[in-house]
Amino acid sequence: MSATAEAMTKASLSKQRHIEERPEVVVRFAGDSGDGMQLAGTQFSNASAVFGNDISTLPDFPAEIRAPAGSLAGVSGYQIHFSSYDIYTPGDRVNALVAMNPAALKTNIKDLEEGGILIVNSDAFTTSDLQKAGYKTNPLEDGSLKKYRLVAVPITKLNREALSDLKLSPREVDRCRNFFVLGLVYWLYERPLEPTLRWIKEKFARNPAVMEANIRALKAGYSYGETLEELPVQYRVPKAKIAPGRYRKITGNEATALGLVTAGQLAGKTLVYCSYPITPASDILHTLAEMRRYGVVTIQAEDEIAAIGAAIGASFGGALGVTGTSGPGVCLKSEAINLAVMAELPVVIIDVQRAGPSTGMPTKTEQADLLQALFGRNGESPVVVLAPASPAECFTLIIEAIRLAVSYMTPVFFMSDGYLANSAEPWPIPKVEELPKIEIKHPTEPNEDGQFMPYKRDHRLVRPWALPGTPGLEHRIGGLEKEDVTGNVSYDPLNHEHMVRTRAQKVANIADEIPPLSVLGPETGDLLVISWGSTYGAIVAAVERAQRKGLSVACAQLRYLNPMPKNTGEVLRRYKRVLVPELNLGHLRLLLQGRYLVECVGLNKVQGRPFLVSEIEEKIHQLLQV
Amino acid sequence: MPAATLPTLTPKDFASDQDVRWCPGCGDYSILAQMKKVCASLGIPREKFVFISGIGCSSRFPYYMNTYGFHTIHGRAPTFATGLKVARPDLLVWVITGDGDGLSIGGNHLLHALRRNVDIKIVLFNNEIYGLTKGQYSPTSRLGTRTKSSPLGSIENPIRPITIALAAEATFVARTIDVDVNHLTETLRRAAFHKGSAFVEVYQNCKVFNDGVFEYTTDKEVKSENVLYLEQGKPLIFGKNRDKGIRLNGLEPEVVELGKGVSVDDLIIHDEKAAEPTLAFVLSRMYHPQFPEPVGVFRAIERPTFEDLLNRQVEDAIKAKGRGKLEELFQSEDIWVVEEAEANGPAALD
Numbered sequence: 017m018s019a020t021a022e023a024m025t026k027a028s029l030s031k032q033r034h035i036e037e038r039p040e041v042v043v044r045f046a047g048d049s050g051d052g053m054q055l056a057g058t059q060f061s062n063a064s065a066v067f068g069n070d071i072s073t074l075p076d077f078p079a080e081i082r083a084p085a086g087s088l089a090g091v092s093g094y095q096i097h098f099s100s101y102d103i104y105t106p107g108d109r110v111n112a113l114v115a116m117n118p119a120a121l122k123t124n125i126k127d128l129e130e131g132g133i134l135i136v137n138s139d140a141f142t143t144s145d146l147q148k149a150g151y152k153t154n155p156l157e158d159g160s161l162k163k164y165r166l167v168a169v170p171i172t173k174l175n176r177e178a179l180s181d182l183k184l185s186p187r188e189v190d191r192c193r194n195f196f197v198l199g200l201v202y203w204l205y206e207r208p209l210e211p212t213l214r215w216i217k218e219k220f221a222r223n224p225a226v227m228e229a230n231i232r233a234l235k236a237g238y239s240y241g242e243t244l245e246e247l248p249v250q251y252r253v254p255k256a257k258i259a260p261g262r263y264r265k266i267t268g269n270e271a272t273a274l275g276l277v278t279a280g281q282l283a284g285k286t287l288v289y290c291s292y293p294i295t296p297a298s299d300i301l302h303t304l305a306e307m308r309r310y311g312v313v314t315i316q317a318e319d320e321i322a323a324i325g326a327a328i329g330a331s332f333g334g335a336l337g338v339t340g341t342s343g344p345g346v347c348l349k350s351e352a353i354n355l356a357v358m359a360e361l362p363v364v365i366i367d368v369q370r371a372g373p374s375t376g377m378p379t380k381t382e383q384a385d386l387l388q389a390l391f392g393r394n395g396e397s398p399v400v401v402l403a404p405a406s407p408a409e410c411f412t413l414i415i416e417a418i419r420l421a422v423s424y425m426t427p428v429f430f431m432s433d434g435y436l437a438n439s440a441e442p443w444p445i446p447k448v449e450e451l452p453k454i455e456i457k458h459p460t461e462p463n464e465d466g467q468f469m470p471y472k473r474d475h476r477l478v479r480p481w482a483l484p485g486t487p488g489l490e491h492r493i494g495g496l497e498k499e500d501v502t503g504n505v506s507y508d509p510l511n512h513e514h515m516v517r518t519r520a521q522k523v524a525n526i527a528d529e530i531p532p533l534s535v536l537g538p539e540t541g542d543l544l545v546i547s548w549g550s551t552y553g554a555i556v557a558a559v560e561r562a563q564r565k566g567l568s569v570a571c572a573q574l575r576y577l578n579p580m581p582k583n584t585g586e587v588l589r590r591y592k593r594v595l596v597p598e599l600n601l602g603h604l605r606l607l608l609q610g611r612y613l614v615e616c617v618g619l620n621k622v623q624g625r626p627f628l629v630s631e632i633e634e635k636i637h638q639l640l641q642v
Numbered sequence: 643m644p645a646a647t648l649p650t651l652t653p654k655d656f657a658s659d660q661d662v663r664w665c666p667g668c669g670d671y672s673i674l675a676q677m678k679k680v681c682a683s684l685g686i687p688r689e690k691f692v693f694i695s696g697i698g699c700s701s702r703f704p705y706y707m708n709t710y711g712f713h714t715i716h717g718r719a720p721t722f723a724t725g726l727k728v729a730r731p732d733l734l735v736w737v738i739t740g741d742g743d744g745l746s747i748g749g750n751h752l753l754h755a756l757r758r759n760v761d762i763k764i765v766l767f768n769n770e771i772y773g774l775t776k777g778q779y780s781p782t783s784r785l786g787t788r789t790k791s792s793p794l795g796s797i798e799n800p801i802r803p804i805t806i807a808l809a810a811e812a813t814f815v816a817r818t819i820d821v822d823v824n825h826l827t828e829t830l831r832r833a834a835f836h837k838g839s840a841f842v843e844v845y846q847n848c849k850v851f852n853d854g855v856f857e858y859t860t861d862k863e864v865k866s867e868n869v870l871y872l873e874q875g876k877p878l879i880f881g882k883n884r885d886k887g888i889r890l891n892g893l894e895p896e897v898v899e900l901g902k903g904v905s906v907d908d909l910i911i912h913d914e915k916a917a918e919p920t921l922a923f924v925l926s927r928m929y930h931p932q933f934p935e936p937v938g939v940f941r942a943i944e945r946p947t948f949e950d951l952l953n954r955q956v957e958d959a960i961k962a963k964g965r966g967k968l969e970e971l972f973q974s975e976d977i978w979v980v981e982e983a984e985a986n987g988p989a990a991l992d
């Protein structure tokens with residue numbers, strides 16, 4: 017801790033402030049898009065992670081890049097859940113809300129718990145901003161906020177005072193308000209200032225005046241906490257019980273990008289990532305575009321189709337071809353995915369799902385592309401479908417996606433979503449030497465009587481990945497039906513049926529090597545909650561609570577949606593009832609009921625937001641009639 | 643590109659064992675035959691050739707070449723070729739397409755492959771008709787063309803492949819004719835040796851659905867009046883008696899007869915290497931019957947290729963900071979370490 021921060025902490029103790037210990041806290045920063053709330057939130061979560069809490073975060077930004085200042089559409093938020101024990105979600109109810117303007121208050125207040133701390137920038141509650149937010153009277157004065165512990169701070173004014181002697185424009189000064197309020201919240205929760213100070217120093221190394229301003233704003237906010245009469249209390253959230261090791265904070269999109277680079281190195285192959293910009297997948301492209309020295313090649317294609325075309329072309333040449341997109345992009349890629357199914361070439365399709373149909377709500381999360389991934393193409397089109405359960409898990413599962421694609425010569429879908437993409441959690445940094453290599457063999461010799469048969473399969477029904485440039489293995493592939501073994505074009509009816517079944521069986525064979533479905537909780541019982549993708553966190557949290565209440569409930573997470581683990585049906589039948597919560601109208605439920613003839617109850621939400629733990633818990637209680 | 647110690651290849655070495663299934667008399671046969679000849683003559687090992695196509699009559703081409711081949715999906719061949727060439731700059735990648743495949747459904751990809759200057763050779767068989775789907779008008783069909791889908795005549799203005807390629811900043815743009823065997827061979831060879839995207843339009847006769855549409859360029863009686871052979875540094879002269887030429891009148895080309903006060907010096911001198919494609923563009927707008935139609939190389943300039951620039955970024959980044967290691971990759975601004983002793987938080991609470 018720096019000398020200043022230490023002095024501040026001492027000061028607070030000397031004043032004998034009341035310090036309360038809390039196992040977990042949820043804070044949300046909300047303000048106008050231009051208020052720097054994403055930055056404040058990121059800094060707060062870094063500081064909490066470095067301090068030793070478990071964290072889970074959820075940014076919530078507007079779809080418009082520059083919505084009018086002060087408008088409801090322009091509100092940007094960032095929620096952080098930090099705790100002294102394992103947490104799985106960004107939290108249901110907000111304990112402390114920062115609202116930088118009336119619009120932020122209006123759109124966020126409903127999530128603040130009763131009695132929660134509400135810090136507002138009172139300077140922003142001007143008549144015009146109140147009007148823009150649709151307030152007829154000033155909520156700070158009309159008593160409508162009396163359910164909360166209102167802390168109205170003239171942040172604009174205090175921040176200007178703190179920076180008054182710096183040679184900066186008024187605009188530049190006001191842009192530091194986010195650090196002022198961040199300092200105040202740091203004080204409230206005893207967060208260390210170091211990580212943020214370090215960040216400011218690095219970020220503004222070339223602009224000493226701005227650096228000084230941000231440092232001063234942060235410290236001024238922190239000191240201001242001392243003087244606050246409305247808040248005679250600070251909160252302490254002890255360190256979490258976390259497995260020993262080295263950690264960093266990671267979002268799903270970052271973990272996906274890092275996993276891709278890692279897979280490239282584990283396979284000893286060039287990663288060729290081809291993508292057309294689309295929310296919420298673009299960050300993967302951005303991250304990978306900076307990775308040239310890791311041997312990563314990125315192509316920003318002219319459209320979604322070109323992106324997957326280039327990825328498949330790269331795979332044909334022996335590289336790792338990957339494309340990333342969201343639902344609307346998957347629609348456009350369908351035909352090319354089918355070509356890879358037919359030609360039996362590896363390609364990974366990352367679908368960072370968002371609320372649809374059509375353009376839908378680009379910045380909001382949803383899980384309604386599952387059936388599209390499985391079935392949204394013409395003909396019998398078997399593909400592998402995987403879904404990560406948490407931001408950090410994107411790392412391991414995207415490596416698995418690459419491994420299956422190259423090892424089975426098949427397209428693999430990786431079903432992330434807007435929530436996983438942008439929310440963050442601690443990531444135990446893996447030991448490189450412990451990561452398993454991805455073994456790939458390319459034939460160099462003919463495989464039948466001095467001839468090369470491109471569709472002669474191994475015992476798993478996988479065809480060889482022969483690369484152009486290999487003498488003697490010249491062959492042609494394409495989208496027309498092939499004769500098995502030779503790969504020649506064939507319209508023979510029985511051959512077609514044989515090939516359709518063979519391609520399906522090849523993908524089904526993957527079930528032989530994937531881990532069985534495991535449950536968290538009793539092996540048999542009253543209720544199984546089964547899920548896929550990003551809903552995992554809320555479901556585990558809810559099921560653990562229910563278990564502590566003595567309910568006979570377990571949960572299971574499907575990471576492999578196609579093929580599913582072999583024991584899936586058997587696991588489902590061990591429980592009296594099965595609940596399938598999903599952020600769609602019942603995709604997995606349809607699959608499970610259809611495949612295993614087990615009746616499932618759905619819990620379905622399509623609001624562009626993740627499940628709250630309480631929503632799952634309520635449903636469990638309802639089903640078990642408690 | 644040519645290597646020293648290669649087995650001598652013959653056109654036959656490039657023939658696959660598949661029966662060729664084009665209609666008898668189709669112009670594609672000639673293009674296939676010349677392509678095999680050209681491939682055998684390049685001094686490049688057979689395994690280095692890849693033919694990529696989309697959908698259409700012309701796109702069956704890869705099946706008939708005993709090289710690596712990929713028959714992809716409608717209009718998208720340039721995208722697969724781009725990914726392949728980026729991953730494997732050592733390969734000689736050809737894209738075989740048609741007027742429907744390359745200019746209708748795949749127009750977008752054609753533009754962008756040319757713009758990026760990916761080192762691929764795009765050969766567009768222009769027969770001004772949809773053959774495989776049995777004879778509908780295509781984006782290059784002339785106004786008024788009567789087909790099954792335009793029984794009263796096409797009302798759509800045709801697109802000019804050469805004009806499009808020039809507008810897309812292609813570094814090599816040429817036109818040739820299916821049955822003009824020597825010219826076809828020479829044009830394909832030049833395309834093969836061009837470093838960067840090469841675009842070759844081939845006038846191709848569709849025997850079944852659009853027979854004779856290019857007859858004015860192939861009929862012995864009239865072709866010399868209707869075809870203008872472009873030669874680098876030479877004036878634009880044509881005609882049976884080589885007595886006509888093309889002169890610029892302001893920004894417009896005009897046909898002039900030599901003699902009668904017009905000399906060779908008044909004619910446009912062809913310069914495929916001109917920095918600006920202005921004249922090439924003028925030539926691309928010359929159409930029968932008002933003008934003879936130019937064949938040959940309209941434009942051939944040098945520009946770095948996409949895959950070279952891309953792979954150079956990788957090399958430069960490695961040179962500047964060293965090859966990235968995973969240990970480094972996993973670092974971020976804030977790493978924290980949880981020691982054994984610290985793992986002491988309370989159990990979960992509600």
Ligand code: SF4
Binds near residue numbers: 670769774847849
């Ligand atoms: S339809 Fe026309 S272009 Fe197609 S193969 Fe027959 S003749 Fe050739």
